[in-house]
Amino acid sequence: MDQSELSVRGYDRLAKVYRGLEFCLFGNSLYRARVALVDQLPVTGRALVLGDGTGQVLQQLCLTQPNCQITTVDQSEQMLRRQRRRVERVGASDRVMFVQTDARTFPVPTDKYDLLVAAFILDCFTESELADCLPRFLAGLRPQGMFYFVDFVWPKTRWRRRQAAAYQWLMHRFFRWQTGLPNRRLVDLECVLAGQNLVTLHSADRLHPMTSCRILKVGWDSGMSD
Numbered sequence: 001m002d003q004s005e006l007s008v009r010g011y012d013r014l015a016k017v018y019r020g021l022e023f024c025l026f027g028n029s030l031y032r033a034r035v036a037l038v039d040q041l042p043v044t045g046r047a048l049v050l051g052d053g054t055g056q057v058l059q060q061l062c063l064t065q066p067n068c069q070i071t072t073v074d075q076s077e078q079m080l081r082r083q084r085r086r087v088e089r090v091g092a093s094d095r096v097m098f099v100q101t102d103a104r105t106f107p108v109p110t111d112k113y114d115l116l117v118a119a120f121i122l123d124c125f126t127e128s129e130l131a132d133c134l135p136r137f138l139a140g141l142r143p144q145g146m147f148y149f150v151d152f153v154w155p156k157t158r159w160r161r162r163q164a165a166a167y168q169w170l171m172h173r174f175f176r177w178q179t180g181l182p183n184r185r186l187v188d189l190e191c192v193l194a195g196q197n198l199v200t201l202h203s204a205d206r207l208h209p210m211t212s213c214r215i216l217k218v219g220w221d222s223g224m225s226d
């Protein structure tokens with residue numbers, strides 16, 4: 001079985017227990033990080049959501065962006081099923097398109113979206129995959145488009161980094177076992193983001209020392225970072 005199949009099967013299997021596992025390890029912290037800045041997003045016409053798992057950001061987006069047309073891409077049928085349920089619950093089925101495919105090969109139309117969402121999915125990719133895919137995902141944004149980023153990042157202080165290293169070791173072992181995750185440690189996503197042409201407009205980095213939630217915009221013009 002190749003890595004992609006392992007990953008799909010793994011996330012299909014994990015879908016049922018994903019939230020419970022997360023709660024055992026992190027309580028509500030990851031949920032809070034995920035939705036921390038959804039309310040701050042400007043009115044959005046079209047959004048592309050990548051790897052949203054059980055659909056917590058998607059649901060929140062449906063509620064806060066009542067006119068937004070959303071394409072949600074996930075490789076896992078079981079995760080998409082959970083997303084669909086959430087979308088139905090908030091009465092937004094008519095404006096969400098569900099695409100079951102590998103985001104790494106999803107042909108992102110250029111200049112189409114006002115919003116790109118990636119919550120805890122970029123850490124599933126290797127550095128070389130990110131170097132190839134992230135610019136392609138970002139090219140899907142229109143000139144004023146926003147990138148809603150949520151993921152694990154390395155904390156700044158030394159003892160927090162040690163604590164994060166232990167958590168990350170555990171999580172990487174677990175996801176390697178369950179989904180064939182090729183990474184052995186957390187990719188430095190700060191560094192990956194710094195290599196893109198992005199400006200931070202809002203950030204919520206203090207909800208948990210290992211997570212970051214940001215609204216970014218393509219372009220070097222001055223932001224209004226907090």
Ligand SMILES: C[S@@+](CC[C@H](N)C(=O)[O-])C[C@H]1O[C@@H](n2cnc3c(N)ncnc32)[C@H](O)[C@@H]1O
Pocket residue numbers: 007011034050051052053054055073074075076079101102103104119120121124
């Ligand atoms: C670690 S989970 C994160 C789920 C959710 N975004 C969250 O905040 O918890 C990764 C999600 O991305 C999906 N995923 C991982 N690699 C993918 C890929 N190459 N293409 C599409 N979906 C992928 C998985 O199926 C899963 O739903």
